Amino acid sequence: MPLNIKRAFLLCLLLFITFAGITVYKYTNVNSKLENFDVTRIGVLDGVKLKHEAKCFKVHLEVSQRVTDLVSKIRVSEKQFKNSYNEIKKNTKLTLNAKNSELAKLESKWKSLSRQYNEEMQNIRNIDLKIADITQTKLFSILESLAKSLKLNLILNKTSDDKINIFYTSKDIDITDLVVKEMDKVLPNIKLEDLK
Numbered sequence: 001m002p003l004n005i006k007r008a009f010l011l012c013l014l015l016f017i018t019f020a021g022i023t024v025y026k027y028t029n030v031n032s033k034l035e036n037f038d039v040t041r042i043g044v045l046d047g048v049k050l051k052h053e054a055k056c057f058k059v060h061l062e063v064s065q066r067v068t069d070l071v072s073k074i075r076v077s078e079k080q081f082k083n084s085y086n087e088i089k090k091n092t093k094l095t096l097n098a099k100n101s102e103l104a105k106l107e108s109k110w111k112s113l114s115r116q117y118n119e120e121m122q123n124i125r126n127i128d129l130k131i132a133d134i135t136q137t138k139l140f141s142i143l144e145s146l147a148k149s150l151k152l153n154l155i156l157n158k159t160s161d162d163k164i165n166i167f168y169t170s171k172d173i174d175i176t177d178l179v180v181k182e183m184d185k186v187l188p189n190i191k192l193e194d195l196k
Contacts (some may be wrong), residue, residue: 043152
């Protein structure tokens with residue numbers, strides 16, 4: 001074999017061994033970090049079905065009905081006050097001072113009633129928040145217990161129109177620290193001056 005071909009062959013062999021070594025090192029280094037991770041077991045929960053079928057969520061329907069009733073009551077009151085206002089305005093038998101006096105009384109009654117309605121609505125909201133706090137606390141406790149007994153690492157919500165997408169994740173599948181470490185290696189910093 002000519003000398004140039006032997007050199008090229010040895011150079012290629014050396015490069016191949018170097019790249020193979022780097023690849024093996026990176027693979028074993030990454031895998032050593034991930035050794036602690038088992039196969040992820042996932043549970044699925046239908047959040048909408050839960051809300052419709054679990055007895056504890058029925059109280060939300062009562063709260064919702066209270067809100068609906070209060071809003072209807074407010075609308076009726078508004079209509080009555082508008083009618084009273086228009087009757088006072090159209091009343092030709094009253095003097096201007098008498099009209100203004102009646103309108104001021106009506107406005108005072110409306111402000112008082114508005115405060116009362118606002119307080120009622122705030123009370124309903126507070127009740128709803130307490131109910132939500134109680135049900136969520138118990139739900140997450142139950143989910144954590146079930147996840148541990150069923151050896152689940154993750155519980156997903158299979159209902160897309162619900163606000164919560166993930167109900168539970170176990171700490172052993174949290175890879176945040178690993179991702180942060182790798183991002184810091186790959187992209188240690190970005191300087192604003194470099195982006196101009």
